[in-house]
Amino acid sequence: MNAMLIDSTRCVGCRACQIACKSWNELPSEKTQFFAGKGYQNPKDLSATTWTLITYNETKRRGRFDWVFGKRQCMHCLLPACATACPVTALKKTPEGPVVYDSSICLGCRYCQLACPFDVPRFEWDKVFTKITKCTMCADRVAEGMEPACCKACPTDAIVFGERSKLLAEAHARIDANPLNYVHHVFGEKEMGGTCVLHLSDVPHQELGHAGGLSEEPASAYSRPAMASIPFVLTGLGIGLGAVSWVVNRRQQLAAQQKEIERLHEIAEQAEGKEPGGTNS
Amino acid sequence: MTSHWIDMIHADVAMVMGSNVVENHPVAAKWLARAKERGSLILNVDPRYTRTSSFADHYCQFRSGTDVAFVNGMINYALEHDYIQREYVVNYTNASFIINPDIGFHDGLFSGYDEAKRKYDAATWQYEMGADGMPLRDLTLQHPRCVYQLMKRHFSRYDVDTVCSITGAPREDYLKICRNYTSTWAPDRVGTWLYAMGTTQHTNGTQNIRTYAILQLLLGNVGLAGGGVNALRGESNVQGSTDFGLLFHILPGYNPSPLAAEQGLAAYNAANTPTSKDPKSANWWGNRPKYVVSMLKAWYGDHATAANDFGYDFLPKRDGDYSHISLFEAMYEGRIQGLILLGQNPAVGGPNSLKERAALEKLEWMVAVDLWQTETSTFWRRPGTDPASVQTEVFLLPACSSVEKEGSVINSGRWAQWRYKALEPVGESASDLWILDSLFKKLRAEYAQGGALPEAITKLNWDYGTPEQPDRHQEPDVHRVAREINGYFTRDTTIDDKGTPKSFKKGDQVPGFPMLQADGSTASGNWLYCNSYTGPEPKDNKLARRDGKDAANEIGLYPNWAWSWPMNRRILYNRASVDPAGRPWNPKKWVIRWNETEKKWEGDVPDGPWPPGEKHPFIMRADGHAALWAATLKDGPLPEFYEPLESPQHNLMSSVQVNPAIKLWHKSNPELNPVGEEATYPIIGTTYRVSEHWQAGAMTRNLPWLAELVPDAFVEMSQALANQRGIVNGDRVQVVTARGAMDVYALVTNRFQPFRVDGRLVHEVGVVWHFGWEGIVKGDSANVLTSHVGDANTMIPEYKAFLCDVRKITGGVA
């Protein structure tokens, strides 16, 4: 299972990765104006033509002012919320690691945008023949035995590509090697059931623009109880409704027969009344 | 750079001052990161908290323009605590030299200052010579007039409190920087100093570098692995264009271009060839006549004979100052009719851009050669100009990019590397080589019918394998040019090479510049590059070598990768990295080592073949010793602090407000050269670059992906200043100086903090200068704000400190 380890302490904010991503995926540039973040952040956020973004954050670290850079992109979760949500499996997790998207079967319902806890999938609002766009961990390059374009471009090796277990070990080794220099938490190790993009940082991860307060269970855990109950509810209803309607209709039928019988009696009595003094009961 | 990029890894402490290495040389950050992993400290001193500061271990802010005060204080700190490598200083620097008895320094001025001419007479700064013609020395460094004592007295005025008051640096940060950096005085610890335009672009730019050199020499860091004074140059071949003399004051190989007073080659040689009586001084510039003659032979070939001084008379003799500022001042006065530009964009990059753009209109014709339609090529239709009123003819020739032509470039670390041609030039673009070659062919044809001094052109030795009629599909043979630069024998000669006679045939390539002769038997376009192309075949082109084998000392010299001048030496002055007996100061990271048994040097190419102790290490200096005391500079033998031309603060060190030796253009050419006062322009302004754009911006603002990252020019200011002016992040503001104004966005940030200077708060703002009216993203260059005032020695403009004001643009005024 391939993964990426992004160490924001090594990132110097040169954004070679943003260019490499646009270059390899041939994404057009956006009309941007001035800056969006606290530093030179552009464009403002991920978009249909920007699949990865360096965030510029001014913060305090150990009492001193610091300027730290985070990298926003698809986290390629192990059990992705978007794949769980997508009604037609247009988004699915591949064994090699990347979560890939197939526009030929996508409905465009945008449920994946709602479900994604990291707010990553983007939609082409301005086009008629639209599709969902997001970072694909360069699945085509990985398939050809190459590492993703942003890993290849990073001059200070802040982004490293490799086997997830190995990268996790490397991340913890780095934390143990200089404990003062890192927050003792690898973002992505457990979030939403664990992701294939792991972040190391010397400031709390939320300050780098990463989503906070995420649970450790995968998204499917939220919808599983309801979805799992379908067959039981179906059968239960089938039996229950059938029984109730049977009982009620049976009773009504009997009541109807009873009334029928009584009506017959009345007719019969009226008929007797006309003859010698019927015993009107 | 005296060392090179990879060498930074060996630094125990790396000082980044006057440079934003992480933003403007990002890949260098890789080597600093590895140094950091090895546990070395990165220090960063910058008016603004940049990406380098966030990368560094310690950061200290200081007011733009006060670099001399800051580092003089560090020198004083080192001298006071005796953090100096004594053996290195005594043996290898001129600390022990005695100075002329009449030397004096009073109230900020050295002796010999002529107020009217604003010039020094350096007679009183010279060494006191002994009877044998050798300078007097006191190795105990006690003599009151020895350089060491003069320095102690001079720098003692820069105590920590005064320096912090001038520079606005917080005291504890300043002390932390001093303590950490001066810790490299120990022989086995070494510090490297990385600087760039932040240091040089001041009125006392040269003295800024002098302070670094003095401190590095005192700490014994020059010549060692992980040491040296390293200028991080901004362009891929600015080192090469300087090596080949594209500056008014030098010819290729740093030989001075002839002055009007130097009539004839003999006079030139006499004036420019230093002599030394000290047998132990190599005085390498003593070989200058060989190099100049060889160059002239390369230029004028057979026509250059001893009789006609090898064509010396053809060279133009200059009189006065022809630097960039004087050039545009002359152009403004209409004294220049024609301008040829090869890949330069002064309309954005030049200081006081409004005056320079106005000057361009005075031209009759202009030739611009570039990859893009630059601002300079369309100055005639810049915003606010009526093209009809501009009578200049403009030729805009399309040049091809670096991947569409073959040739070599030399990087900041003096590695000359070969580039292969991967693609055909796009459209009708052509390489600059072809353009120059074709232009010359046309000129030769024109001058065949006569004109002023036609021989200067027609007799040029110019044949690079292209037909007489230029044809774009026939490139000049770049290898032939490279071989001419290296140099060849013009006739069969035998030379004694260290005793053994060696004979060469006519046309053989010269193996190295020690073989160059002054008698015209050798020709070499640039002596520094002799040894770069030592054979007739492309495989002898050392610039194209790609062998990654490291030298024996395994410190990342990579001697077989490409080639570096001189003679493939990777670290300059590396003889200073060993003690007089030849033992490396720092055995763990030795650069060169004397092998006693085999009687030869190991490791890097040494500064000269002599065994240890036979020659002083600083071979390019006449006396062979590093210059703590530099008598050749125009504004003082020792660095003295003066305020920038436009400064909000009077000089606390002396009554001399501004560098006494600079030319004051606002007095000689007042038009469009006003100087702002603090009253109307209270805020310090500076200019800088961002990682995503490059120089005048043509090469990046025309690229959609880079344009998207930094789309607009902006001014960065502190939160305090923003609050004071009612400005919010993202507002359109106007930055205005006495010379010009520009509308930009305001980036309010905590990365700028006000400075406490002389007890009061002073604000500083910084503006990015890459922008112009061409390209995908447009704007204006911060150089409409900067002024025509330059450094005393180099005339480099003072971009980094001026006075400005920032006003919020309210309402409709967009």
Next chain:
Amino acid sequence: MTDFFKRTSSGLLVLYALAAFGLLLIVYRFVMGLGAVTNLSDSYPWGLWIGVDVLAGIALASGGFVVAGTVHLFGANKYHSLTRTAITTAFLGYLIFIFGLIVDLGRPWNLWRALFNWNHTSPMFEVAWCVMLYTSVLLMEFLPPVFERFKLTALHEKWKTMVPWAIVFILGIFTFAMTDSLIWTVVVVFVLLFWELVFRAGLSPRSIQMPLLMIIAGVMFSTMHQSSLGTLFTLAPHKLHPLWYSPMLPVLFLLSAVMVAPAMVIFESIVAERSLGHRAHMNVLSSLGRAMPWLLGIYLVVKVGDLLARGAVSDALSISWQSFSWWGEVLLGVVLPFTLFLSQDLVQKRVGLLTAAALVVLGLVWNRVNVAVVGMIDLEGDVYFPYWAEIFITLGLISLGILGYRLASLHLPLHEEETAATH
């Protein structure tokens, strides 16, 4: 044409105008893309259309299965007269919903993909299947009046015999699709077949006008997707405001759908009576009205109980748009109608019934909009307000629905007297 304008009442004119304008905008949407017609963005992928057309639309169409269920399954024959109108409303409601969904989908031409690319973990997958199949069930329920109108008795008889087997088949596929396991499919099919045989044997087949199995299927499908519309939002714990987010969302959605059914029927009958002149049987409606407080009460208890259980009371008491909107929904939508329905005389009068029912319907729509739009928190603080075109398209669709209903009730024997006449 001119007399057409004179003849139709001003109200109808407005409906025709809205419907036409809505259709025009829909065409514009498909020419220019979603961005040109909506204020939707990456932080608000779902807006008014999902809130109103989808969530509220389906909930309000619950009348169909609730009324049919109570009448046919629970024997409450007195509401018999309402079944046909309720089913018509439901059927038209679902058609409008599907049309609205197509407008909202980015790539509607792939809708059929849902049939072949199965994803059992996705609530949307279940909603898609349920809606497709339930619409077909509704179509079946809707057919009898059509047969009667066009006197296709042969078809009617064939319909009666074929429907049960169609239902078994539909439910079979549905179960298999949902569970991907043959065992469950067999179980469900067995149960249904069992009841069908029992019904056939026990009750006289002919006498039952409506095959019970179809009604059961109607109720089953509705329970499925009314609840799974709620499950949709369980996947977005980090985005939906704690006031609405809860694991009980499916139950809340189902309960509110059931609760609004009678109110919708009341509302629609009274309105239909005014415009179409069909006498609404006050006694039937008021008895429905009397059932309302029970439903409102249960829903309120579950909703508030769930809020307390999740400890989100503090959010309710805090000052924010969300809390105002929550209180509005609960007070106006549930508590006020609860009190109105309790007062005996009000239940008798048309006006009273109409206002109370309208309030319940309004409350339901408000709840759905809250969950889909108001409750969505955006980190960067963008605020979403529907673009005017979105509103007009929604109005256009609703008016189409109403016009459809009007057409149906004019031409089809939906009402009591008509059915009696043709019997």
Next chain:
Amino acid sequence: MSPTSAAKPDPAHLLERLQEDLDNLSAEVWQMRPLVFEPQWVAQAAVWQAQGRPQLPDTVQPDPDAVVFAGQRLASLLEAALPNDGAGFQGLVRWVQADPVQIFDLIWRDQGGDLLARIRAAKLPEELAVLFAVLLARPFRSWIAQELHAESRLDGWKEGSCPLCGHWPSLSLIADQEEGRRYLWCLHCGTSWRHPRLRCSFCGCTDQAQLLHLHLEERPEFRLEGCRSCKRYVKEFRSTEERANLPWEALFLGTAALDLIAADHGLLRDSPLIGATTRQFPQRTQGPRPVPGDHSPHDHTTSSNPEKNR
């Protein structure tokens, strides 16, 4: 898909199984401890590496019964993997079973000429027989490589040939995960070593105009790097896999189509199979190296200079 293999399972499965069998064979032979590792080999390896000479110690002789075992296992293994087209193949199996030690001895002491003579005498399919011999010696050489390279470093080695056994590389990997660095791989001992890109591994020519990269139009990631000056080539591919667990043998056999392309372009396959039989120490001359001839039999006897060919 070619007719013959239609019946058989997809060739990739075949190759994958062959790869696993070969790895298992090496593991089994290693467990038998056929060789005694002498510590001074490490020091000697460092000295030889500095001189540009392969590190394989020459005075070592694995014990014969390990060789016999390897021979049997290899024969059975190839029988399963390769299609048996009539007589040619059966003869080979019998030839191996007859006297594996003799074959092993020839290949171990790199007596290529004698080995070829015997193969031709037995009228066996030449290439496959040599492949068989190489695979026979492979476990023993790779064991030494394993032990040696645990201690002695390889990064000082700048030659194009194998640092351990001196043969020409059979495959070239571009390790994209390590910034695109290039590693060459030797079929004979399984060693992979770092070698610069844009440089012919055979003649060291760095004139980039001479180098060419040919590949199938739609599969650019599998290509061959050829050199116009010395007319030789090596097959090259990109991967982010760890070098240790790459299926090298399967890749070598699987990319045979590239060999065909090379032949079309007049690049001589200085067949590592034929080349295997002679341990040339490539004298790195800057210019094009004399082409040692392709399939045509030529004198494989040891080169004239004994000291060189130790």
Next chain:
Amino acid sequence: MNLTRRGFLGATGAGVLGIAVGVLGLTKAAGASRRKTFKTAETKESSTICPYCGVGCGLIVSTRDGKLVNIEGDPDHPINEGALCSKGMSLFQVAQNERRLQTVRYRAPGSDKWEEKSWDWALTEIAKRIKKTRDATFKAKDGVRLVNRTEGLACLGGAALDNEEAYLYSKLARSLGVTWLEHQARI
């Protein structure tokens, strides 16, 4: 890496083992007949140095029949070891950019637009103008001293020029007697 997924075996046309067997000459006849002409392409790779800052990073440019295919960092280059910064990464867009100047342009005095001209015309005109300006402002003597300089002509530029180009530019300018010779090193 399992081979089947990679599918490269299939892609090489015939069943590879058949080919392998063929190529290895096991069954020479079979091998030859199965030979399929493969649609091959040639990728040329060459090294270059980044035109932006002074670090001098190495890059590898790959082109396929004259068209730029990819630019990546040069892994064997000791300074950048295959890494690049944002500007280096964008070199692809310098080589392929429709905003690049592709024709010779001339602007007549007072005109407000460019005219497209041929190279030959432009070079001839420029040579004429240089000659006119040089001859007009050439000063052989300054008083008694021989100076041979022309101050009417200024030459700017070339920190991005190659060394060989800078050398020829310096040689040409000095031969013309130009003293106004400057470039970016001083600004």
